Amino acid sequence: MQNVFTGDVAARYDEDCASISTEEALSPMLDVLQELAGGGAALEFAIGTGRVGVPLAARGVPVSGIELSEDMVAELRRKPGGRDLPVVIGDMATTTVDGTYSLVYLVFNTLSNLIEQDEQVACFANAAAHLAPGGTFVIEQGEPDLRRFPPGALAVPFEIGDEHLGFDTYDLVAQQLTSHHYRVGDRELLASHHRWVWFGELDLMARLAGLRLQDRWADWHRTAPDNDHTGTVSIYVKDSRPA
Numbered sequence: 673m674q675n676v677f678t679g680d681v682a683a684r685y686d687e688d689c690a691s692i693s694t695e696e697a698l699s700p701m702l703d704v705l706q707e708l709a710g711g712g713a714a715l716e717f718a719i720g721t722g723r724v725g726v727p728l729a730a731r732g733v734p735v736s737g738i739e740l741s742e743d744m745v746a747e748l749r750r751k752p753g754g755r756d757l758p759v760v761i762g763d764m765a766t767t768t769v770d771g772t773y774s775l776v777y778l779v780f781n782t783l784s785n786l787i788e789q790d791e792q793v794a795c796f797a798n799a800a801a802h803l804a805p806g807g808t809f810v811i812e813q814g815e816p817d818l819r820r821f822p823p824g825a826l827a828v829p830f831e832i833g834d835e836h837l838g839f840d841t842y843d844l845v846a847q848q849l850t851s852h853h854y855r856v857g858d859r860e861l862l863a864s865h866h867r868w869v870w871f872g873e874l875d876l877m878a879r880l881a882g883l884r885l886q887d888r889w890a891d892w893h894r895t896a897p898d899n900d901h902t903g904t905v906s907i908y909v910k911d912s913r914p915a
């Protein structure tokens with residue numbers, strides 16, 4: 673399984689994400705997650721360095737995690753609130769942890785790190801399997817910027833700065849994109865591969881897993897999506913009726 677979140681990438685993850693990790697930036701997301709946990713326990717798929725899980729736990733929500741990268745978890749363990757947070761190393765599509773949860777969440781476009789449809793379908797099923805009846809699966813997923821990828825184009829730049837150049841290339845047949853990064857000082861280009869999904873496919877994967885759409889927003893402020901939305905926050909609920 674591919675994963676770029678190791679070594680130097682893991683070591684500088686928190687620094688790279690500083691602007692989206694402030695209390696002000698995170699609080700709309702944390703408000704939603706805390707409310708949906710409803711006093712119960714939460715499981716974060718791909719918890720990483722605990723950017724979200726650690727401050728959510730600090731609000732009193734019992735948070736556990738599944739994470740593929742030991743290097744990311746090593747960063748989490750360095751944080752005071754991350755030392756004892758239960759985290760299992762494994763693939764969020766297949767790894768199980770003990771207990772049932774009132775909330776499972778997967779944020780920051782991370783479903784797309786699973787680059788096969790079967791893996792994404794399995795991830796939804798795994799989320800559902802960890803939920804108590806009536807529990808919710810929350811997924812934050814960006815959408816590809818295909819409007820900026822005209823016929824004949826090689827790539828779509830997403831950052832051209834003094835320190836970092838980033839651009840996406842698209843495979844419209846495989847439904848996959850590759851994000852290419854070059855940072856000053858790097859000896860190599862970094863390429864991370866993703867499978868994008870529109871929200872219609874999210875809904876279908878949820879239905880296959882026995883989950884029903886409850887809400888969809890364009891952001892954590894609960895804004896309704898419009899034609900210019902760049903991603904969605906989708907809230908799915910596990911039916912509490914007996915099967």
Ligand SMILES: C[S@@+](CC[C@H](N)C(=O)[O-])C[C@H]1O[C@@H](n2cnc3c(N)ncnc32)[C@H](O)[C@@H]1O
Nearest residue numbers: 677718719720723739740741744763764780785
């Ligand atoms: C963009 S980071 C998000 C981390 C954290 N959720 C956050 O919001 O900061 C993506 C994370 O997904 C992890 N990851 C990638 N593929 C995974 C998989 N199949 N199972 C579990 N974790 C995975 C990476 O190691 C990395 O920590």
